[in-house]
Amino acid sequence: MKFSTKDRYALRLMLELADHSSEEFVPLKTVSEHQDISLKYLEQIITPLSRAGLVVSGRGSQGGYRLARPASEYTAGEILRAIEGELTSIPCLASNAEECPRRGQCHTLGFWAGLNEVINRYADSITLEDLRKNPGAAV
Numbered sequence: 001m002k003f004s005t006k007d008r009y010a011l012r013l014m015l016e017l018a019d020h021s022s023e024e025f026v027p028l029k030t031v032s033e034h035q036d037i038s039l040k041y042l043e044q045i046i047t048p049l050s051r052a053g054l055v056v057s058g059r060g061s062q063g064g065y066r067l068a069r070p071a072s073e074y075t076a077g078e079i080l081r082a083i084e085g086e087l088t089s090i091p092c093l094a095s096n097a098e099e100c101p102r103r104g105q106c107h108t109l110g111f112w113a114g115l116n117e118v119i120n121r122y123a124d125s126i127t128l129e130d131l132r133k134n135p136g137a138a139v
Contacts, residue, residue, distance in 0.1 A: 001089045001119060003080070009037050010045050010083045011076060011131065017134050018056065018071035025057075025064035044082065052082035071132055078121030086122060089115045 016031045017093045028046060032039040044135075046065060049055045054074065067074070080087055090112045092100040103109065 001087070001109075004084070004129050005058065005072075006041075006045055007080050007083055009035070009041065010049065010079055012037065013038055013042060013045055014049070014067070014079055014128055015053070015072065015132055017065060018128050020066065022067065022070065025062060025066050027064035040067070048082050049079070052083055067128075068088070069124065072127050072129040074128040075124045076126045076128070078118060079128070080123060087116070089119065 005059050012035050013031055016035055017026055028039055028042045031037070032042055046055065050057060050065070053068055056068045057063070057065050077087060078123070088094045091097055091114055092109075100106065102109055
């Protein structure tokens with residue numbers, strides 16, 4: 001499974017918001033400058049995060065975005081799913097996948113299903129607060 005730049009930047013965006021007060025709205029321009037990510041790209045990333053209810057927006061001169069809940073209540077998996085949809089290693093294991101005609105004779109299906117389980121369990125075990133407090137550490 002390969003995670004996209006959008007996935008990596010979504011985590012960085014959420015971490016940037018987590019570094020601010022829970023009542024403070026952070027303009028995307030500020031995030032862009034701090035994280036060295038183009039403003040246009042951040043605008044594409046914030047939309048699914050907002051749609052998923054992970055961030056709250058504020059308008060006006062003091063506007064921007066903030067987390068909808070405390071950083072400790074978000075998991076990396078939840079954030080990645082807001083951007084990507086399901087975290088699955090192969091398309092035939094996605095919940096909306098059509099039944100694979102080779103499913104009954106696929107000797108590797110158990111491997112891929114196990115890998116999915118490991119990926120999802122790990123992604124769901126790491127909170128935004130964990131990432132914020134332990135930068136660069138495998139948690």
